[in-house]
Amino acid sequence: MNGRTVLTVAALTLVEAARRRVLRALAALTVVLLGLSAWGFSELADTEVGTLTSGEAQLVASQVLNLVMFGLSLIAALGTAFLAGPTLGGEIESGIALAVLARPVRRSAVLLGKWLGLVAFGAGFVAVAGFAQFLVVRATVGYWPPQPVLGLAFLAGQTAVLLTLGLLLSTFLSPMASGVLAIGLFGATWIAGVVGGVGQALGNSGVAAVGTVSRMVLPTDGLWRAAMHAFQDPSALAQFGRAFDGFPFLSQATVSAVYLAWVLVWLALVLGVAGVTFARRDL
Amino acid sequence: MPAEDAAATAAALLAELPPSPAVWCSGLRKRYGRRTAVDGVSLTVGRGEVVGLLGPNGAGKTSVIKMLMGLVRPDAGEVLLLGRSARDPRARARVGYLPELFRYQPWLTAVEVLNLHVRLAGADVPPVQRRECLALVGLADRGADRVSGFSKGMQQRLGLAVALVARPDLVVLDEPTSALDPLGRADVRDLLLSLGVRGVAVLLNSHLIGEVERVCDRVVILDRGRIAASGTLAELLGRRELRMRLDGVDARAEARLAAAGRLTRSGDVFTVELAADLADAESAVPDLVADLVDLGVRVHAVEPGRISLEERLLDILRTGSPGDPR
Numbered sequence: 001m002n003g004r005t006v007l008t009v010a011a012l013t014l015v016e017a018a019r020r021r022v023l024r025a026l027a028a029l030t031v032v033l034l035g036l037s038a039w040g041f042s043e044l045a046d047t048e049v050g051t052l053t054s055g056e057a058q059l060v061a062s063q064v065l066n067l068v069m070f071g072l073s074l075i076a077a078l079g080t081a082f083l084a085g086p087t088l089g090g091e092i093e094s095g096i097a098l099a100v101l102a103r104p105v106r107r108s109a110v111l112l113g114k115w116l117g118l119v120a121f122g123a124g125f126v127a128v129a130g131f132a133q134f135l136v137v138r139a140t141v142g143y144w145p146p147q148p149v150l151g152l153a154f155l156a157g158q159t160a161v162l163l164t165l166g167l168l169l170s171t172f173l174s175p176m177a178s179g180v181l182a183i184g185l186f187g188a189t190w191i192a193g194v195v196g197g198v199g200q201a202l203g204n205s206g207v208a209a210v211g212t213v214s215r216m217v218l219p220t221d222g223l224w225r226a227a228m229h230a231f232q233d234p235s236a237l238a239q240f241g242r243a244f245d246g247f248p249f250l251s252q253a254t255v256s257a258v259y260l261a262w263v264l265v266w267l268a269l270v271l272g273v274a275g276v277t278f279a280r281r282d283l
Numbered sequence: 284m285p286a287e288d289a290a291a292t293a294a295a296l297l298a299e300l301p302p303s304p305a306v307w308c309s310g311l312r313k314r315y316g317r318r319t320a321v322d323g324v325s326l327t328v329g330r331g332e333v334v335g336l337l338g339p340n341g342a343g344k345t346s347v348i349k350m351l352m353g354l355v356r357p358d359a360g361e362v363l364l365l366g367r368s369a370r371d372p373r374a375r376a377r378v379g380y381l382p383e384l385f386r387y388q389p390w391l392t393a394v395e396v397l398n399l400h401v402r403l404a405g406a407d408v409p410p411v412q413r414r415e416c417l418a419l420v421g422l423a424d425r426g427a428d429r430v431s432g433f434s435k436g437m438q439q440r441l442g443l444a445v446a447l448v449a450r451p452d453l454v455v456l457d458e459p460t461s462a463l464d465p466l467g468r469a470d471v472r473d474l475l476l477s478l479g480v481r482g483v484a485v486l487l488n489s490h491l492i493g494e495v496e497r498v499c500d501r502v503v504i505l506d507r508g509r510i511a512a513s514g515t516l517a518e519l520l521g522r523r524e525l526r527m528r529l530d531g532v533d534a535r536a537e538a539r540l541a542a543a544g545r546l547t548r549s550g551d552v553f554t555v556e557l558a559a560d561l562a563d564a565e566s567a568v569p570d571l572v573a574d575l576v577d578l579g580v581r582v583h584a585v586e587p588g589r590i591s592l593e594e595r596l597l598d599i600l601r602t603g604s605p606g607d608p609r
Binding site: 004005008012015016019020094095096098099100101102103104105106280282283 | 349356372373378380381382399400
């Protein structure tokens with residue numbers, strides 16, 4: 001009974017994402033970003049890259065790709081965080097949840113179904129938009145990231161982390177507040193990651209710890225850095241890397257298996273807490 | 284095979300037991316902060332029975348319903364739905380519910396909303412029956428339209444279809460006609476009566492006392508979180524009274540009137556509160572009138588009166604106790 005509920009609600013969430021305006025907004029933003037990046041990369045190919053060595057050109061392409069991918073990940077984060085809030089908190093507020101939860105279903109199954117649907121939607125968006133971006137970069141400057149699938153998987157993971165946080169917040173906050181708070185925390189973690197990178201470059205362990213701690217508390221930034229690492233050219237970074245210590249759009253290292261295990265534990269913990277909060281809530 | 288015999292005997296005994304009530308709850312309590320919303324409510328809805336829940340705003344009616352449906356966690360008390368503890372979601376497999384706040388996924392069509400609820404209920408309802416269900420609430424030609432384009436009244440009709448679609452044995456309706464026009468209200472009344480006939484138990488929360496009086500077998504009156512009174516309409520409304528304008532009343536006629544029930548007189552108007560054993564007898568009034576005419580009394584007017592549920596409800600709520608039925 002629970003399995004059927006999970007799949008039914010997951011399918012319903014995908015239909016919701018597809019039919020709400022948020023999908024059209026996401027598609028429009030993505031097309032704008034892809035168009036702008038195509039223009040920018042072609043300009044880069046025409047002017048800058050011509051005067052650079054091949055190693056420098058790869059490094060520039062890596063940086064700009066990471067910059068654009070950051071834009072994409074931001075769109076994915078905004079889209080899913082603002083979907084996660086309304087789909088749970090909004091339904092509690094409007095009363096849609098009353099009729100659904102009065103059925104012979106467990107609230108945890110409904111929550112898991114929503115989570116699965118949102119993860120599928122976020123991952124699908126990241127895969128399609130990210131792959132389109134790779135094609136744009138390849139057509140314009142001839143650069144192809146070394147580990148495209150792994151990088152996109154990390155980005156999808158980042159989206160999953162943020163929407164899980166959004167779901168947790170929407171079990172006790174209003175939909176808008178949960179969306180805003182999730183995005184705010186996402187931004188704060190990114191800034192903390194940049195601060196930590198600067199600390200590392202300066203050899204200041206106290207400042208560097210800011211990044212490490214924030215990456216543990218909310219693993220979006222850790223996954224984002226792993227994704228960047230998979231997108232950028234490793235030989236170019238090895239050649240010029242030291243000069244770019246602390247630069248926010250190049251990653252010095254990928255993530256460890258222990259960190260990835262922590263991300264899984266984090267997801268299970270947050271989803272579990274969301275399940276308990278949702279189950280105890282009076283509607 | 285003694286074991287098989289014993290099992291067969293047990294099965295036969297079980298089959299002979301009366302079915303468990305559609306709703307049974309005992310000692311339900313709920314506090315919101317410092318305010319006690321529901322304070323020790325116990326009630327039962329039998330199979331096939333139509334029970335009305337009445338009471339002023341804030342009496343705790345919707346809180347009781349939400350506790351029955353597992354949407355609000357009671358601080359204390361037990362709920363059984365169709366014989367199964369309400370803590371188990373499966374207790375709601377054959378229960379239909381129309382919430383007071385009725386909203387359905389605006390991005391789905393009416394048919395898709397019904398399909399969703401049929402799947403969630405785990406019921407096997409063929410598409411023909413789903414369409415019949417929409418037709419029953421007057422939405423036959425709107426099945427393919429998105430809910431976002433529905434008026435409030437149409438959403439409430441859709442809510443009724445959602446409550447009825449998975450072939451429920453119990454239907455819980457919280458203010459089912461709040462957004463409906465008079466025609467829609469009449470439709471819902473007919474629908475409720477037909478549910479009762481089909482043996483579907485109904486718990487109806489409604490402000491419309493006339494509606495409750497017409498369709499309910501029994502009424503539970505809530506006030507400030509407690510049950511102020513409950514019973515069948517006959518029990519709650521008490522005895523019928525008869526007001527007559529008469530002249531030529533002599534001692535014998537007066538004795539005949541007094542034999543029918545407690546007599547009060549004001550000028551030529553005689554009011555008889557019919558005794559309990561006569562109140563429901565079809566022939567009580569014509570017999571009395573015939574006897575009075577035989578005794579030479581001139582009968583100008585006979586007005587049978589029944590204390591309305593509204594009067595009774597106001598009486599209970601104002602005095603704070605059920606008191607004696609008039």
